[in-house]
Amino acid sequence: MTVGRIFKGEFDEIYVRQKEGKEIEIGDLLVAEKKDEYSILQAFNLFYGSQIPEKVKTLMAGMKLEGYGKDLEFTDPEISNYITAKLKNLVTVNKESNKAVSPKKLPQFFSELRRIQEKDLEFLESEEKKKNQLRIGKIRSGSKTLEADVQLPGEETLRHHVLIPASTGKGKSNLVKVIAYELLDKDYCGFLVLDPHDEYYGKTSKGLSDHPKADKKLEMYSTNPPPGENTLVVHLSQLKPRNLTEVMDLSDAQNEALYAYHNKDKKKWLENLVKEDMKDIGEDEFKGEVQAKTISVLQRKIRAYLGIEENNGRLSCRSIFKTQAGESTIRNIVNSLENGKTVVIDTSNLENKVELLVGSMIAGRAFSKYRNYKGRGELSEKPVISIVLEEAPRVIGVNSSIRSGNTFEKIAREGRKFKIGLTAITQLPSVIPKEILANMNTKIILGTEMDTERKSLVESAPQDLSKDDKSIASLDIGEAVVTSTFTKFAVPTTIPLFENIVDEKQKEKTQKSYTGLEME
Amino acid sequence: MKFAHIADCHIGAWSEPELSELVLKAFSKAIDESIEEDVDFILISGDLMDTSRPSTDVLAPAVQKLREAKQKGIRIYTIPGSHDYSPTGKTMLKVLEAAGLTQNVAKATKEQGKLKLKFTQDDSGTKITGMPGRTGALEIHDYKELDRQSLEQEPGFKIFMFHSALQKYKPEIYSQMAGVPVSLLPKNFDYYAGGHVHKKGVYNERDRGPIVFTGSTFPTNYRELEKFKKGGFYIVEVEDGEAKPDWRPIKLCDVFPLKINAENKTPQEVEKEIRQKTSKIDAEKNLVLIRVEGTLRKGKTTQISFNKIKEDLKEKGARAIKINSRELSTKEYEEVKVEAGNRTELEQKVMENNIQQFELEKYSKQQKMELAQNIFQVLSEEKGEEETNNEYDQKIVENTLKTLGLKEELEEYL
Ligand SMILES: Nc1ncnc2c1ncn2[C@@H]1O[C@H](COP(=O)(O)OP(=O)(O)O)[C@@H](O)[C@H]1O
Ligand SMILES: [Mg+2]
Numbered sequence: 055m056t057v058g059r060i061f062k063g064e065f066d067e068i069y070v071r072q073k074e075g076k077e078i079e080i081g082d083l084l085v086a087e088k089k090d091e092y093s094i095l096q097a098f099n100l101f102y103g104s105q106i107p108e109k110v111k112t113l114m115a116g117m118k119l120e121g122y123g124k125d126l127e128f129t130d131p132e133i134s135n136y137i138t139a140k141l142k143n144l145v146t147v148n149k150e151s152n153k154a155v156s157p158k159k160l161p162q163f164f165s166e167l168r169r170i171q172e173k174d175l176e177f178l179e180s181e182e183k184k185k186n187q188l189r190i191g192k193i194r195s196g197s198k199t200l201e202a203d204v205q206l207p208g209e210e211t212l213r214h215h216v217l218i219p220a221s222t223g224k225g226k227s228n229l230v231k232v233i234a235y236e237l238l239d240k241d242y243c244g245f246l247v248l249d250p251h252d253e254y255y256g257k258t259s260k261g262l263s264d265h266p267k268a269d270k271k272l273e274m275y276s277t278n279p280p281p282g283e284n285t286l287v288v289h290l291s292q293l294k295p296r297n298l299t300e301v302m303d304l305s306d307a308q309n310e311a312l313y314a315y316h317n318k319d320k321k322k323w324l325e326n327l328v329k330e331d332m333k334d335i336g337e338d339e340f341k342g343e344v345q346a347k348t349i350s351v352l353q354r355k356i357r358a359y360l361g362i363e364e365n366n367g368r369l370s371c372r373s374i375f376k377t378q379a380g381e382s383t384i385r386n387i388v389n390s391l392e393n394g395k396t397v398v399i400d401t402s403n404l405e406n407k408v409e410l411l412v413g414s415m416i417a418g419r420a421f422s423k424y425r426n427y428k429g430r431g432e433l434s435e436k437p438v439i440s441i442v443l444e445e446a447p448r449v450i451g452v453n454s455s456i457r458s459g460n461t462f463e464k465i466a467r468e469g470r471k472f473k474i475g476l477t478a479i480t481q482l483p484s485v486i487p488k489e490i491l492a493n494m495n496t497k498i499i500l501g502t503e504m505d506t507e508r509k510s511l512v513e514s515a516p517q518d519l520s521k522d523d524k525s526i527a528s529l530d531i532g533e534a535v536v537t538s539t540f541t542k543f544a545v546p547t548t549i550p551l552f553e554n555i556v557d558e559k560q561k562e563k564t565q566k567s568y569t570g571l572e573m574e
Numbered sequence: 575m576k577f578a579h580i581a582d583c584h585i586g587a588w589s590e591p592e593l594s595e596l597v598l599k600a601f602s603k604a605i606d607e608s609i610e611e612d613v614d615f616i617l618i619s620g621d622l623m624d625t626s627r628p629s630t631d632v633l634a635p636a637v638q639k640l641r642e643a644k645q646k647g648i649r650i651y652t653i654p655g656s657h658d659y660s661p662t663g664k665t666m667l668k669v670l671e672a673a674g675l676t677q678n679v680a681k682a683t684k685e686q687g688k689l690k691l692k693f694t695q696d697d698s699g700t701k702i703t704g705m706p707g708r709t710g711a712l713e714i715h716d717y718k719e720l721d722r723q724s725l726e727q728e729p730g731f732k733i734f735m736f737h738s739a740l741q742k743y744k745p746e747i748y749s750q751m752a753g754v755p756v757s758l759l760p761k762n763f764d765y766y767a768g769g770h771v772h773k774k775g776v777y778n779e780r781d782r783g784p785i786v787f788t789g790s791t792f793p794t795n796y797r798e799l800e801k802f803k804k805g806g807f808y809i810v811e812v813e814d815g816e817a818k819p820d821w822r823p824i825k826l827c828d829v830f831p832l833k834i835n836a837e838n839k840t841p842q843e844v845e846k847e848i849r850q851k852t853s854k855i856d857a858e859k860n861l862v863l864i865r866v867e868g869t870l871r872k873g874k875t876t877q878i879s880f881n882k883i884k885e886d887l888k889e890k891g892a893r894a895i896k897i898n899s900r901e902l903s904t905k906e907y908e909e910v911k912v913e914a915g916n917r918t919e920l921e922q923k924v925m926e927n928n929i930q931q932f933e934l935e936k937y938s939k940q941q942k943m944e945l946a947q948n949i950f951q952v953l954s955e956e957k958g959e960e961e962t963n964n965e966y967d968q969k970i971v972e973n974t975l976k977t978l979g980l981k982e983e984l985e986e987y988l
Contacts, residue, residue, distance in 0.1 A: 241938070269718065282718050284755040285742045378777065379742045382749035386741055389750075435939050570654045570706030571716065572681045574692070 079196035220500030244391030276400035287380035446478035496538035581619035581769030582790035586628035600792035619769030620655020620737030707737025711752035837868030841877035858891035
């Protein structure tokens with residue numbers, strides 16, 4: 055059982071000599087026992103150790119290379135040469151109470167170390183017995199997966215934002231699918247997924263629609279929906295000046311013009327503005343309070359942004375904005391979220407800017423609704439809402455393509471007060487402002503190759519990851535490190551492949567009587 | 575070929591006799607006009623009646639009208655709507671069908687796990703089928719099991735009747751109404767005769783004929799009166815297989831909706847304003863709606879003599895006066911107000927507003943609501959004639975404990 059023994063070190067760097075014939079891997083979880091408690095330690099570096107003087111070893115290597123002394127060997131090779139692992143203390147568990155605490159003491163000097171076993175992780179269960187757990191995978195020791203769930207307190211975790219950083223192809227989308235699938239079983243979270251690659255619903259391959267409760271808990275909006283799902287159309291009247299000023303680059307005069315039209319007619323303001331006949335008006339003349347020039351420029355900008363054309367006084371729109379349909383779309387989506395459903399918005403056919411506009415309309419409506427609930431003391435009854443953003447830096451931070459101070463940033467900064475969180479996916483955590491990054495209380499780090507990106511993650515992690523740079527760099531697809539204010543330590547995790555967790559058994563068969571229909 | 579498309583007549587709606595009468599008049603007018611237009615058949619897309627068993631006062635004249643159409647050789651096809659639905663199937667529609675006045679087209683068989691709708695063929699050759707609608711869009715589950723292929727491939731001129739709001743086209747004022755995605759309507763029908771949404775509208779979708787909502791024949795609540803003022807229906811001409819709907823408004827009288835902002839005013843000021851506004855309208859034979867909103871600066875809301883205002887308007891010959899003061903309150907004291915249409919709804923809402931005061935560990939709000947409703951049900955059971963008081967008491971106690979999940983625990987005390 056024993057794989058090594060502690061022989062020196064200090065609190066955050068404990069040296070362990072590896073037993074001959076055993077192998078310690080980077081990331082391995084090892085256990086050192088005391089009488090009433092045990093410590094879980096993790097290997098973060100490996101190097102050679104030897105009893106033999108440097109010179110002798112070099113000479114020996116040279117002789118072997120040049121073909122001398124075939125039979126030359128060290129005496130007692132397993133004693134004189136060995137491998138040393140550097141470990142860090144992850145957590146200490148009291149045997150009696152099965153409670154975990156952050157380590158504050160060193161394990162016994164010279165203790166033996168053994169590999170971790172499932173029973174060593176039972177404290178996770180007892181500690182997290184509360185309902186509404188979010189399972190995201192299994193504990194991983196190095197590259198081996200253990201039969202112990204990695205769980206987070208779902209509601210709190212999602213409320214305090216989740217960051218999913220990783221290089222492309224390392225399994226970000228897979229992880230979000232796993233989370234969404236898990237949430238379909240629960241009622242504590244409304245999950246909004248803006249899906250630019252149409253990869254979540256599963257029109258053709260496996261997806262969230264294969265969940266047994268999909269019928270009741272999953273909704274999808276698309277410009278081309280499969281039967282049973284919704285058309286993504288939004289009535290022009292649903293756009294408010296704020297929505298446009300958030301995503302478009304407008305001058306002060308143009309901003310004011312938007313509000314002037316909105317004040318005149320709250321419902322038809324945009325239609326009126328876009329349709330306003332500017333033919334016989336000089337540039338410097340005024341329409342109402344607004345200068346004609348401003349109107350013309352606004353018209354051009356808005357038409358281009360929303361894809362609106364005008365033919366003989368009738369507006370036709372290439373994008374999802376219409377004058378004939380979609381008056382309730384945004385409200386329906388927000389209602390569904392408020393009822394703990396998962397809503398996937400397939401934005402694969404939309405331009406980037408339109409996707410962000412719809413996203414921010416929904417997010418904004420949800421935000422103000424929840425703020426009202428809070429004011430009325432009703433927020434505690436509502437499920438948390440989490441908004442999944444692919445490529446989060448598109449909307450958060452210096453490089454964002456929409457205005458700073460937009461709804462998403464507002465949610466990132468103060469959403470948790472109102473039970474709204476982001477699940478932000480990104481390859482570039484480093485471009486997200488530090489204070490926002492620090493606000494994201496759970497980070498599920500997948501393989502991240504770039505140095506600068508790892509650095510920003512290590513710096514903003516709730517736990518000390520200064521020793522984990524190597525292991526993060528070497529995370530394979532499906533391997534993760536979960537660092538969160540809701541876990542006692544940064545948990546090495548294996549994320550399952552989504553296709554493997556989809557319940558093979560047929561979808562729940564719904565009721566079999568057709569009320570109201572005359573059956574023959 | 576020509577047909578009429580009517581929906582949401584809600585016969586039996588409104589408790590005020592004057593308004594109830596307008597509902598009937600509107601329905602009669604729709605039928606009369608259909609007869610005049612010499613239509614081949616009439617479609618009624620649900621909610622012909624306001625309840626599954628309306629009172630004879632309104633039923634008799636309505637049935638009389640249907641018979642007139644029938645005698646002219648006009649066929650009448652219906653589907654059950656959310657209001658004339660009954661869980662036991664005992665609805666007035668059944669009676670009408672048994673009397674040979676109407677025909678229910680929402681018929682199906684179950685084949686290989688799929689729901690196969692049957693077509694009813696009209697003498698004109700038109701094939702008609704449809705789906706019933708339920709409150710809360712419960713029909714959505716049935717839609718998902720439809721054998722769509724057989725519906726979509728059926729040859730000939732065909733009509734699909736339905737009684738559901740469509741998510742995509744739901745008007746803003748009904749955005750709280752549960753709806754069905756338009757993608758669930760089977761394709762390739764030549765006309766989609768909709769009901770349930772009380773606002774008219776014609777919508778065009780790829781691979782589908784016009785999707786038409788008629789609106790109700792007469793508004794069924796205050797807000798609809800205020801917004802729409804009247805109802806209507808469609809006369810649809812079919813030429814070369816193309817359906818062309820033409821809306822026919824049903825105007826029975828003028829409706830004057832007045833809005834009074836009471837914010838920061840006294841009862842006297844509000845009353846004066848109402849009187850000023852009502853004095854300017856021609857109330858005779860017409861409907862006057864008075865909506866008062868806002869928080870009074872002082873005084874009580876009851877100090878505005880609404881009854882006197884009503885009487886005065888009646889004197890001027892107004893047909894009916896509706897006053898809406900739900901959004902009226904005063905700074906002096908806070909009233910608890912619950913808006914609801916009927917008693918069950920009211921109970922439900924009162925419960926909803928107060929349920930969180932009950933501290934039941936491990937119960938979600940929904941579970942608490944269910945528990946409360948179940949207890950309500952158990953406790954409201956009446957004593958049977960054969961039962962002795964003792965038996966009755968015991969039964970009630972036992973059922974209550976069972977509902978509370980306490981039976982086992984208390985067994986020994988009983
Ligand atoms: N947890 C996992 N276990 C096994 N394979 C995985 C896992 N996650 C992802 N993969 C594989 O990697 C591929 C890329 O994953 P994806 O989630 O699309 O990456 P990303 O969104 O980060 O670009 C997937 O198609 C899948 O085959
Ligand atoms: Mg991806």
